[in-house]
Amino acid sequence: IELMQAVMPKTPQYAVFDSRFFTDMPEVNSIYSLPYELTEKYGLRKYGEHGISHTYISKRAATLLGKDLADLKMITLHLGSGSSVAALKDGKAYDTSMGFTPLTGLTMGTRAGDLDPALVPFLMAELNLDAKQVLELFNSKSGLLGLSGLSADMRDIDKAIAAGNKRAELALEIFINRVVKYVGSFYAELGGLDVLVFAGGIGENNRALRQKIAQKLACLGIVIDANLNQELTEGVISPADAKVTTLVVPTNEELAMVQEIKAVM
Template sequence: MTKLLLINAGSSSLKWQLVNMPAEHVIAAGQVERLNLPGTIVKVEVGHQKTKEVVETLDEIAAIDRVLKRLITVGGVQTLDEVEAVGHRVVAGGTLFKGPIKLTPSRIDQLRGLSELAPLHNPLEVKCIELLAQRLSGVPQYAVFDSAYFQGLPEKTAIYGIPYDWTKKYQIRRYGEHGISHQYLANRAAEMLKRPLSELNLITMHLGSGASITAVKNGQPFDTSMGLTPVTGVMMGTRSGDVDPTIVPYLMKRLGMETPEVVIQELNASSGLLGVSGVSSDMRDLHDAAKSNQRAKLAMDMFVNQVVKLVGGYYTEIGGADALVFAGGIGEKDPVIRQSIIDGLGVLGIKINQKLNEADHTGFLEAQDSRAKVMLIPTNEELAMARDVQRLMDAEK
């Protein structure tokens, strides 16, 4: 058995698991929510025992150190020497990395060079990799890429309406993100529907602080909402989602900014739910604020509308869907948003069972007369990562 530590560092949360492989037995797991926000939430689960504490604001690096300490204090391991390998979720692999890899110093440098493709993620993930290389010296580390799942998108959905020579010369295309999650959701949906994945059309929605939507046609990814970088698609916690590109030079002139990077940073870190509401990037905060704050309500309404618009477009693009799948922090835990999205799709004949939805019922949520299944599937990126890392480790033997 190999004790594998999995690190899934996102834009607002950090999830982790300690897993015995290849048995896929989860020894301990946890999540640090509301990173870089007041009242960071730290959750740990060992067996059937769960703990939750609210602490002062933690950044990602402090969260990693806390995870390592908790591994020992909660009984996951007696010493960190028992951790035999580490697997990391990395958002952007570009065209350099089309599958999972074992990390080396030169490959870490290459990841750092891809930061433009995921400015909120890749630099953070490199920091996590380097920190764990220090804390767990000599332990092999592996990277599993979100973008790998979308390498096979058909060209008509993968590229942009720019000069084709630019597309090829500069490798400009829709790389997509959350691919680990979308792939897991598609496979799990097929299992639950008891049908071969190759026969299914699905729309998977990973809705959290980072949000993306993917159309799956005949079992294969056909289109996805994130593009060259994760700032595109639907508006997110702090990311703008799709905007007119001429906004960048327009704002540079109006705000006296000298470089486009400053504007891009604002589109990544100060926009989305936070920018529109002026309250928070966390949907839970907006629910509370919306009772008296019209901007908070507007931000929520915009989010729902953009999801509806994309899902409706994908539904026609792939010729209808067998199932719509909700996942992610919002998708799994916010029945109000789920209800609002499905209500917005009512013209397609898709309906939700209100009681099942309000109970956060994992599995099937559709009403009896719904044209498509509506599913809530808690994503398990860590399990998908563990399987990829195990395959690499087996190949090394």
């Protein structure tokens, strides 16, 4: 920002924050069970990330369905190197998997996702690390990379599974398991579900993964049509009579940022 001000001093700048989408989540979902005074003093809450993506894919899904976003109970899945789940109710964010930082929630490429915070002092003592080094372990050496011992890239994980690598297979199972847990939890929070949306590098391109996740969620009425899942790069991939409408929507964070800026110019 300072560099641009120096080079182009008369050009206005706009900042679009990735967490803004989650700023008006209800307190029941946005704050932690800590002394309330600490929450107020230090702003301890779920800030969430991928908000720009969740904004775009939720609006785009509603447009594709020809419905008002405010009328839909929706869960959006941004699945990539970084992954998150968001629940939407009345057209706004109701809950999200990421927390005070982007570390928590789903298993990701190199991030551990949800874990017991007591692991921090334990690993500090056992590995002779400081808190910053433990957080580096959680953020950069865990997730798919740490579980498989091979790669943070789901494409590499799939190749290793085909070659019989059991740790890669476990990494995939855990990734799917965490997605299923969050969708199930948010389904209950929302009191049902109208729309499920897949997006992100993995969510948009890994058709087999979408099918596996749907199979695990079949008890909630989430079903994917195998042919539509293979053919479409955007649109509805569930049968017409499915209880929950499932879509794949390629995210477009750049366009979403332009739209946000246009709205305030």
